[in-house]
Amino acid sequence: MSFIPLLPGSLSGPPAERSDAARNRERLLGAARELIAECGPDALTMDRLAERAGVGKGTVFRRFGSRAGLMMTLLSDSEAAFQARFMFGPPPLGPGAPGLERLIAFGAERIAYVMEHGDLARAAEASARSRYEVPAAKLWQRHIELLLREEGMDADPLLMAMSLTATLDPDRILHAVRVHGLAPERLTDSWRELVTRVVRGR
């Protein structure tokens, strides 16, 4: 008996992962989480990961493309949760509150997110490509831009959003907190001041 697709093939998405491929992906993700739990993300090398998962190195790269890709995969759950909260969640982060309130909340949540997943996020940003052109990054910036427009921003909302996004860069935030020893609350306060001034205009 043969399988008759209910939808045209192209709508079913990619032709379904082979079972061994799926098994290896799970093994790899598990091994990666183990290694990170043991020694932190910086100590995770692709060779060690392959060995721990009992898999060839080529397999690791076919699955995730690059080290940054692997890190993004590991982050994708918490990342998706964050996205859901600022797009559909309760105010002030989600819709329902005024734009400025949402901007302030967005920065605060982002800073908290970096405090929790910062090392992983940094490792996921290896190349310049994977820093700005990743869907998640484009989404944040677009979100900020939208909130700025909602607040009547007249001056180039796209570039203003870009500047505000730069402030929330994980690398910079982690450096400020870990090297300079600044308290995260201070960053949050400064973010509030910054967006308030930018939105209020001249």
Place this chain on the structure above:
Amino acid sequence: MSFIPLLPGSLSGPPAERSDAARNRERLLGAARELIAECGPDALTMDRLAERAGVGKGTVFRRFGSRAGLMMTLLSDSEAAFQARFMFGPPPLGPGAPGLERLIAFGAERIAYVMEHGDLARAAEASARSRYEVPAAKLWQRHIELLLREEGMDADPLLMAMSLTATLDPDRILHAVRVHGLAPERLTDSWRELVTRVVRGR
């Protein structure tokens, strides 16, 4: 006849480079400039450089410490010139103009600088260390902080300066111009808006 120092030793600085070391440093810098002129900074590898300069690889690293260090050395002239201009040059970049004017000029000049030396600057920023902890970077940020204070900034000038500095990151600027195709003038305009709003306060 022996040399009698006019000043205590420690004031004469490091004990003078040996002649072969100086010769090799010049050779290496020349070769580096050649290679960069031919294929751009990204194609400069430390092995190729050593070979081109007719020198061992170890010598390259002893001279410059790292690839980023080499790039910084190559930038140091134009970097020093830039520093001199915003610290001692004519207004509005240099002292004499109001703080806001100087801030606006600073951003404009920095963007122009990145347009000219951006690839090199990016290559000089390889590690997180050499991104924020390098003397030049700390100087800019301190400069911006000072100008903010001069304009009566009440809200955490240090962190505001950090945010503004993030906007001028070479990586981000190059990405905006080269990938997104934004005109540098547009970045400059947006910078003016940004600092104006930040300084004017609420």
Place this chain on the structure above:
DNA sequence: GGACTAAACGGACCGTAGTCCGATTATTAT
């Protein structure tokens, strides 16, 4: 000039990210 010392030299060596391709194996059609 010759001996001494500290600095500089050079290239073999290491760890890591990423590539490649012949061997292997899951899946499907017969």
Place this chain on the structure above:
DNA sequence: ATAATAATCGGACTACGGTCCGTTTAGTCC
């Protein structure tokens, strides 16, 4: 069940940044 096919697998290989250490050499003192 068997054969055909296409995806997957694995690990040797490359390129690169960076380190190490035995060897060479410039500068100094007699």
